[in-house]
Amino acid sequence: MTDQVTVPAGSQRLAGSRRGSLVGWAFVTPFVILFVLFGLVPVIYSLYLAFTNRSGAGVGLANFAKAIDDFRFWPAVQHVAIFTIIWLVLLAVLVVGLTLVIHRIARRRTKAFIRFAYYIPGALAGASSVLLWLFLLDPSVSPVSWLLRLTGAETFQQVVSSERLPVIFALIAFWTGAGGWILVLYGALNTIPTEVMEAAKVDGAGPIRSAIQIELPMIRKSIVYMLILTLAAGTQLFVEPQLVSQASFGIVPNDYSVNQLAYVFAFGQNDFNGSAAISVLLLVVAVVGAALFVWRGKLFEAE
Amino acid sequence: MRSSATGHGAGNRHLRARTAAVGMLVGVLALAACSGGTTVGGTSTASDTSSPYGFKAAAQTEGAPITVWVDSTRQPAAKAFQAAHPDIKINIVAYDGNANGSNTFKTKTQLFDRAGSGWPDVAFTTDNNSAAWGSLTGTAALAPVNKGLIPQASLDKFAKGALDVCTLDGVAYCLRNDLAQNVLWYNKKLMDEWGYTVPTTWEDYQTLAGKVATEHPGYIVGTAGDAWTPEIYFWAAQCPANKVTGPTAVSVNTADPACVKAAKLLDGLIANKTMSTLSLFGPEFAQTQGDKVLMLPGPSWYGGAVFQGAIKSPAGQIAAAAPLKWADASSPATGNVGGGAWWISSHSANLKAATAFATWVTSQSAFDGALVPTYPANTAAAADWVKASQKDGYYANDIQPAFETAAAQVWSGWGSPSFSQEAIWAKVVQAGMTKGQTIESLLPAWQAQVANEAKALGYTVTTP
Numbered sequence: 155m156t157d158q159v160t161v162p163a164g165s166q167r168l169a170g171s172r173r174g175s176l177v178g179w180a181f182v183t184p185f186v187i188l189f190v191l192f193g194l195v196p197v198i199y200s201l202y203l204a205f206t207n208r209s210g211a212g213v214g215l216a217n218f219a220k221a222i223d224d225f226r227f228w229p230a231v232q233h234v235a236i237f238t239i240i241w242l243v244l245l246a247v248l249v250v251g252l253t254l255v256i257h258r259i260a261r262r263r264t265k266a267f268i269r270f271a272y273y274i275p276g277a278l279a280g281a282s283s284v285l286l287w288l289f290l291l292d293p294s295v296s297p298v299s300w301l302l303r304l305t306g307a308e309t310f311q312q313v314v315s316s317e318r319l320p321v322i323f324a325l326i327a328f329w330t331g332a333g334g335w336i337l338v339l340y341g342a343l344n345t346i347p348t349e350v351m352e353a354a355k356v357d358g359a360g361p362i363r364s365a366i367q368i369e370l371p372m373i374r375k376s377i378v379y380m381l382i383l384t385l386a387a388g389t390q391l392f393v394e395p396q397l398v399s400q401a402s403f404g405i406v407p408n409d410y411s412v413n414q415l416a417y418v419f420a421f422g423q424n425d426f427n428g429s430a431a432i433s434v435l436l437l438v439v440a441v442v443g444a445a446l447f448v449w450r451g452k453l454f455e456a457e
Numbered sequence: 458m459r460s461s462a463t464g465h466g467a468g469n470r471h472l473r474a475r476t477a478a479v480g481m482l483v484g485v486l487a488l489a490a491c492s493g494g495t496t497v498g499g500t501s502t503a504s505d506t507s508s509p510y511g512f513k514a515a516a517q518t519e520g521a522p523i524t525v526w527v528d529s530t531r532q533p534a535a536k537a538f539q540a541a542h543p544d545i546k547i548n549i550v551a552y553d554g555n556a557n558g559s560n561t562f563k564t565k566t567q568l569f570d571r572a573g574s575g576w577p578d579v580a581f582t583t584d585n586n587s588a589a590w591g592s593l594t595g596t597a598a599l600a601p602v603n604k605g606l607i608p609q610a611s612l613d614k615f616a617k618g619a620l621d622v623c624t625l626d627g628v629a630y631c632l633r634n635d636l637a638q639n640v641l642w643y644n645k646k647l648m649d650e651w652g653y654t655v656p657t658t659w660e661d662y663q664t665l666a667g668k669v670a671t672e673h674p675g676y677i678v679g680t681a682g683d684a685w686t687p688e689i690y691f692w693a694a695q696c697p698a699n700k701v702t703g704p705t706a707v708s709v710n711t712a713d714p715a716c717v718k719a720a721k722l723l724d725g726l727i728a729n730k731t732m733s734t735l736s737l738f739g740p741e742f743a744q745t746q747g748d749k750v751l752m753l754p755g756p757s758w759y760g761g762a763v764f765q766g767a768i769k770s771p772a773g774q775i776a777a778a779a780p781l782k783w784a785d786a787s788s789p790a791t792g793n794v795g796g797g798a799w800w801i802s803s804h805s806a807n808l809k810a811a812t813a814f815a816t817w818v819t820s821q822s823a824f825d826g827a828l829v830p831t832y833p834a835n836t837a838a839a840a841d842w843v844k845a846s847q848k849d850g851y852y853a854n855d856i857q858p859a860f861e862t863a864a865a866q867v868w869s870g871w872g873s874p875s876f877s878q879e880a881i882w883a884k885v886v887q888a889g890m891t892k893g894q895t896i897e898s899l900l901p902a903w904q905a906q907v908a909n910e911a912k913a914l915g916y917t918v919t920t921p
Contacts (some may be wrong), residue, residue: 224913225909225912225913226909226913292740294739294740294741294744295740309735309741309891310739310741311887311888311891312891315888315891315892316888402883403683403684403736403739403883403887404684404879404880404883404884404887405883405884405887405888405891406888407880407883407884408880420567421560421563421564421567422560422563423913423914424567424590426571
């Protein structure tokens with residue numbers, strides 16, 4: 155950020171960079187304040203809650219033990235794990251593939267239109283896009299009811315039967331989230347110097363070869379970044395099952411995902427400490443997963 | 458992108474948004490869509506015999522404004538009170554009491570408990586589960602009404618047993634808004650045309666359903682597609698699936714012959730297609746079976762919400778009969794689906810006004826000339842209500858005898874624990890039914906789930 159505002163060269167350099175860093179601070183301060191208030195403080199508070207009981211006395215790992223022992227915990231973990239894996243694979247394969255294809259389209263206007271079209275679903279806020287899906291998934295009102303019937307489901311309750319749910323949630327999440335990532339990766343592809351691509355062409359690399367050997371490695375960091383954020387969001391699955399649960403009149407339980415279980419703990423059982431323990435577990439999983447991606451994806455390695 | 462990180466507050470917003478958008482969930486849905494949950498490790502109500510109210514009340518301030526929480530259906534009641542009592546300062550807060558109201562009431566109350574302030578003085582919910590957690594939270598959120606707060610003479614104005622559903626250990630925590638006693642609704646025009654007599658026992662009902670299946674296929678004698686199905690069929694069969702034996706003790710035995718016979722009845726009727734498995738308030742039911750209802754065992758509020766609301770049956774056809782009974786049952790019994798309640802907070806700084814409010818709104822049958830949508834729990838108001846609701850001639854018979862018989866027959870062996878029987882039924886039994894499993898085969902899973910949920914909430918569970 156400072157680079158962009160720094161006055162270039164000469165005797166002004168020192169004063170300029172100082173002013174630049176001031177401007178930089180001015181830019182990040184609102185974020186830092188909000189981050190501390192709504193990011194850091196709640197995390198620290200939930201760490202405190204996770205290791206204490208109602209009256210604030212330290213209880214070690216008891217809250218974690220209770221949460222893990224809960225009869226709903228492992229089913230929820232399984233649901234979220236299957237969903238997240240499907241979603242990650244969908245994103246990794248389809249988003250990267252689609253981006254490479256769009257990037258190759260020669261006509262500018264077609265390109266711009268396709269990028270815009272992909273982005274539209276992402277512009278809808280999370281809950282409202284799920285609402286849209288509730289209509290799509292109900293054979294009695296869905297415009298694609300023939301497709302649903304083809305899969306053997308006559309009623310909404312059958313469409314959202316337990317074995318289909320991970321795929322449905324992954325589709326919803328993909329539909330809402332993919333467009334944004336296509337834009338990000340598209341931007342990353344644009345940073346590849348044209349000389350490199352031209353050199354590849356001269357050396358006789360076809361589109362597939364140059365995609366695999368040049369473009370993919372060069373946007374690797376962006377892909378890893380996408381996977382990290384997706385993993386964090388995926389393990390926090392909440393809105394989709396919560397709304398589907400309400401729409402199915404409870405046939406899809408309100409403790410389907412781990413995050414929902416944390417919600418039930420806090421507001422169904424008035425057990426904020428147990429709820430915090432579940433949240434901390436989720437945080438650990440997301441951090442470990444992210445660390446793995448950072449390490450394997452060499453995210454912080456200087457070129 | 459995904460807004461999952463904001464979970465909590467967002468949940469309620471989404472809930473409202475969805476209700477508005479899907480649009481088909483009339484307020485009634487929530488009459489049954491209950492909540493679950495309670496305090497784990499909470500203490501029992503701090504009773505205080507030296508207090509005139511029987512509980513530890515907050516410092517009272519004469520003339521302090523009161524805050525009341527109502528759902529949109531009960532808003533006219535609060536406004537009418539305001540107009541009739543200009544001397545009492547009152548803030549009316551509309552909340553999503555319609556859709557799973559007691560859940561919001563509970564979650565907010567638990568946050569207020571942590572914050573130490575913010576409780577409403579009076580709140581309305583569409584179900585009665587609040588008693589279970591309200592009696593237990595660390596701060597004893599709900600005020601007992603029968604320990605001095607409200608004179609016995611006023612409590613006696615409620616129908617017999619009306620407060621049972623919110624009574625724990627002899628302490629009542631609510632003023633009941635309406636009764637939701639189950640009767641047998643039927644289409645008199647069709648029954649007469651086809652020469653059928655209205656059954657009085659479940660056995661006759663089953664036989665008649667068999668005849669309907671062959672003589673008039675497509676017509677239905679009931680529905681089992683809603684989460685309150687057990688409250689209609691299993692409650693009436695006196696099935697011990699939901700017996701609350703103490704403030705934190707339940708017993709459950711779904712293998713009991715009473716449960717098995719109810720399950721077999723439903724399975725048989727589902728098999729011969731006279732029992733619908735669609736939700737009454739889903740879009741499909743109105744479309745495909747709305748005009749095929751021959752009989753419909755269900756709560757008193759079906760008259761307005763289902764027949765005049767969701768499926769719009771023409772006037773002059775729908776009638777109500779006394780609830781069905783099992784031939785082998787020693788006493789007639791029926792169930793109850795919801796029936797809202799008013800709760801007074803023990804934290805209220807103006808209990809006098811809060812009490813005046815709750816007492817007044819429960820004693821009316823109409824507000825500003827508009828009849829309340831459900832059968833009042835207050836006996837005098839109920840009598841007025843039945844008379845007024847029949848004035849337009851919608852019903853094909855006099856519904857008063859059926860309603861009154863049913864009101865006195867609600868079996869007391871089905872309790873209001875702090876977990877939601879309906880949520881459990883939906884999650885386990887209905888989910889299995891959509892995969893083609895019979896209800897009888899799902900009875901063990903039902904029991905296991907009840908036991909699990911109860912234990913998670915700190916209940917002691919007795920199973921056979």
